[in-house]
Amino acid sequence: xxxxxxxxxxxxxxxxxxxTEIEDEKIPKGLNEDVIKLxxxxxNEPEWMLEWRLAAYERLKHMEVPKWARANIADIDFQDLxxxxxxxxxxxxxxxxxxxxxxxxxxxxxxxxxxxxxxxxAGVAVDAVFDSVSVATTxxxxxxxxxxxxxxxxxxxxxxxxxxxxxxGSVIPVTDHFYATLNSAVFSDGSxxxxxxxxKCPMELSTYFRINASETGQFERTLIIADEGSYVSYLEGCTxxxxxxxxxxxxxVELVALDNAEIKYSTVQNWxxxxxxxxxxxxNFVTKxxxxxxxxxxxxxxxxxxxSAITWKYPSCIxxxxxxxxxxxxxxxxxxxxxxxxGTKMIHLGKNTKSRIVSKGISAGKSSxxxxxxxxxxxxxxxxxxxxxxxxxxxxxxxxxxTIPLTENNSNTSSLEHEATTSKISDEQLFYCMQRGLDAxxxxxxxxxxxxxxxxxxxxMEFAVEAQKLVSISLEGSVx
Amino acid sequence: xxxxxxLDVLVEDKQIIKNLNLKIGPGEVHAIMGPNxxxxxxxxxxxxxxxxxxVESGNVDFKNEDxxxxxxxxxxxxxLFLAFQYPIELPGVTNASYLKQILNAxxxxxxxxxxxxxxxLKILKEKSRNLNIPMEMHSRFVNTGFSGGEKKxxxxxxxxxxxxxxxxxxETDSGLDxxxxxxxxxxxxxxRDGKRSFLIITHYxxxxxxxxxxxxxxxxxxTIIESGDKSLASRIDNxxxxxx
Numbered sequence: 001x002x003x004x005x006x007x008x009x010x011x012x013x014x015x016x017x018x019x020t021e022i023e024d025e026k027i028p029k030g031l032n033e034d035v036i037k038l039x040x041x042x043x044n045e046p047e048w049m050l051e052w053r054l055a056a057y058e059r060l061k062h063m064e065v066p067k068w069a070r071a072n073i074a075d076i077d078f079q080d081l082x083x084x085x086x087x088x089x090x091x092x093x094x095x096x097x098x099x100x101x102x103x104x105x106x107x108x109x110x111x112x113x114x115x116x117x118x119x120x121x122a123g124v125a126v127d128a129v130f131d132s133v134s135v136a137t138t139x140x141x142x143x144x145x146x147x148x149x150x151x152x153x154x155x156x157x158x159x160x161x162x163x164x165x166x167x168x169g170s171v172i173p174v175t176d177h178f179y180a181t182l183n184s185a186v187f188s189d190g191s192x193x194x195x196x197x198x199x200k201c202p203m204e205l206s207t208y209f210r211i212n213a214s215e216t217g218q219f220e221r222t223l224i225i226a227d228e229g230s231y232v233s234y235l236e237g238c239t240x241x242x243x244x245x246x247x248x249x250x251x252x253v254e255l256v257a258l259d260n261a262e263i264k265y266s267t268v269q270n271w272x273x274x275x276x277x278x279x280x281x282x283x284n285f286v287t288k289x290x291x292x293x294x295x296x297x298x299x300x301x302x303x304x305x306x307x308s309a310i311t312w313k314y315p316s317c318i319x320x321x322x323x324x325x326x327x328x329x330x331x332x333x334x335x336x337x338x339x340x341x342x343g344t345k346m347i348h349l350g351k352n353t354k355s356r357i358v359s360k361g362i363s364a365g366k367s368s369x370x371x372x373x374x375x376x377x378x379x380x381x382x383x384x385x386x387x388x389x390x391x392x393x394x395x396x397x398x399x400x401x402x403t404i405p406l407t408e409n410n411s412n413t414s415s416l417e418h419e420a421t422t423s424k425i426s427d428e429q430l431f432y433c434m435q436r437g438l439d440a441x442x443x444x445x446x447x448x449x450x451x452x453x454x455x456x457x458x459x460x461m462e463f464a465v466e467a468q469k470l471v472s473i474s475l476e477g478s479v480x
Numbered sequence: 481x482x483x484x485x486x487l488d489v490l491v492e493d494k495q496i497i498k499n500l501n502l503k504i505g506p507g508e509v510h511a512i513m514g515p516n517x518x519x520x521x522x523x524x525x526x527x528x529x530x531x532x533x534x535v536e537s538g539n540v541d542f543k544n545e546d547x548x549x550x551x552x553x554x555x556x557x558x559x560l561f562l563a564f565q566y567p568i569e570l571p572g573v574t575n576a577s578y579l580k581q582i583l584n585a586x587x588x589x590x591x592x593x594x595x596x597x598x599x600x601l602k603i604l605k606e607k608s609r610n611l612n613i614p615m616e617m618h619s620r621f622v623n624t625g626f627s628g629g630e631k632k633x634x635x636x637x638x639x640x641x642x643x644x645x646x647x648x649x650x651e652t653d654s655g656l657d658x659x660x661x662x663x664x665x666x667x668x669x670x671x672r673d674g675k676r677s678f679l680i681i682t683h684y685x686x687x688x689x690x691x692x693x694x695x696x697x698x699x700x701x702x703t704i705i706e707s708g709d710k711s712l713a714s715r716i717d718n719x720x721x722x723x724x
Binding site: 428429431432433446 | 528530556567578638
């Protein structure tokens with residue numbers, strides 16, 4: 001009677017688990033030079049890009065798959081994957097939404113991204129990436145008028161080769177680690193953003209990633225450059241169908257902020273997490289890194305991680321410019337058998353650099369949730385400061401939370417501050433809210449959203465409400 | 481309004497309430513007094529449905545419904561309000577959004593639409609003024625870092641907002657200085673409308689000097705051992721609980 005049973009789990013059906021019945025065109029399975037050449041030719045890439053890819057592949061042959069994550073990862077057969085899949089008859093990207101296959105538009109509508117409406121309403125420009133190709137980008141012309149470039153990276157390689165050549169791989173070296181190098185060899189599509197000097201981008205830019213095809217990896221590549229004195233706020237969202245297999249998503253995201261520029265990058269990650277027994281789901285192995293190249297520059301990462309079978313990523317900042325600032329705000333929620341090993345790296349190279357890390361991990365069910373972070377002060381990073389706060393919230397008694405904060409301080413004048421807490425949603429809190437008329441799930445959702453508030457309020461207004469709902473949905477069924 | 485019959489309650493396998501009987505009619509104010517550790521707070525928690533408070537036998541009728549069969553939130557929606565002795569902190573949840581959400585839960589159960597922001601603000605201002613609560617308090621997190629007095633005022637504000645038919649006050653006077661006790665009691669007295677009933681649980685007489693009860697019960701060894709009118713409270717205050 002009246003027992004609040006927090007271990008009794010029923011996962012609410014994943015809302016985005018449908019498959020779009022659309023004919024796709026895949027290139028043969030497997031990873032080899034021919035596949036890479038084929039991807040490059042499908043994208044009509046210039047010779048230099050192909051060479052860059054092949055150099056990465058050459059390097060990859062001598063690299064090993066990293067194993068150090070605090071997660072059980074099934075062996076991945078890299079020869080048994082499709083590296084490219086696109087809707088059929090998609091040789092030329094549609095020039096306007098009118099030309100886009102209605103089935104694709106319908107897909108995005110079902111996902112809550114009505115592209116046509118978005119085009120009509122000001123506020124958010126969307127690049128929609130479906131498997132390996134970008135199917136639509138809205139507001140391109142309007143942004144063009146003020147010099148903002150927002151397009152698929154495949155298009156940027158052709159139209160803005162100088163910018164791409166200069167910055168691609170400048171933040172995440174081609175040789176960085178296995179998955180980053182793999183991405184460099186086989187990346188298919190993603191978004192490219194360039195904000196010219198002294199331009200404050202007037203609308204939110206957003207990319208929506210959708211994996212649809214089976215046995216296919218998604219390897220997107222995003223590159224954002226904020227020139228001197230500019231500002232941009234960018235958001236990515238992700239979903240995938242429910243499938244029994246594990247699907248690999250290995251993206252590279254590079255951000256470059258020049259003098260006095262600011263980039264705010266937000267992620268709402270809702271990849272399919274697998275079923276309640278841990279079958280299926282996305283392996284989200286993503287490399288995200290920002291370079292505060294110029295003085296007084298700022299890069300801020302905000303992530304709401306609710307999906308994926310395994311989330312393994314560390315959006316990081318290299319603070320090279322003097323007086324530059326890096327921020328990382330994270331909510332990672334794991335339920336059922338989900339595993340997350342996520343955090344950030346703040347590398348302080350310049351003088352008077354500042355970083356701030358706020359991580360909120362919520363574990364429920366039989367899940368495992370690890371915060372792993374590195375704060376490094378270089379010898380020359382005088383008078384630099386870091387503040388780190390890691391809070392873990394446990395729901396039920398079968399889940400795990402770990403905090404692994406590493407620090408390396410080679411500067412006498414720099415300082416670190418670290419706070420960490422682990423708590424459980426207390427029966428007292430639930431009972432208090434229920435005594436005032438909220439049922440068990442409403443009560444839990446209120447408490448969890450309170451726990452995440454500091455991070456949620458970093459999100460652009462348009463997405464904050466959605467994220468709040470997502471937090472509640474991810475934990476639905478965790479109180480009986 | 482409320483009728484408790486032959487109630488036995490176990491907490492962690494230990495019997496705390498033994499064969500309790502109590503009837504509270506509409507508009508009546510009952511006080512239960514007793515020494516520390518006598519189990520009087522257990523009555524409050526049992527009636528509100530706190531988990532792990534096991535009703536082993538007996539029954540409780542509230543507004544002609546079987547109260548014990550209901551979940552805590554259903555009891556709240558039915559009109560039972562418990563003012564906590566130690567109100568719980570909800571970090572990160574602003575008081576205003578919390579108050580709005582609990583009000584809307586009650587509106588929903590009555591078949592009403594959620595309250596609009598403007599109207600809510602108007603109500604909140606008016607009710608806060610009655611309690612001398614500054615509006616600034618509502619942008620802070622629920623009970624988090626509140627002083628003892630602020631917490632208790634926030635409880636009274638919630639009872640005012642939710643318009644319950646039975647209010648149970650569990651040691652509301654504890655942790656209040658004389659001024660705060662006075663203003664809190666005045667606010668509670670305003671809620672006495674002749675229909676709403678009260679069950680006041682307290683250790684001391686002083687709260688009952690401000691909120692005058694119709695009936696006073698002395699609690700000992702898990703049950704009511706003596707009942708009387710207001711004068712019983714004064715006698716207890718003079719002679720102590722040991723004397724019968």
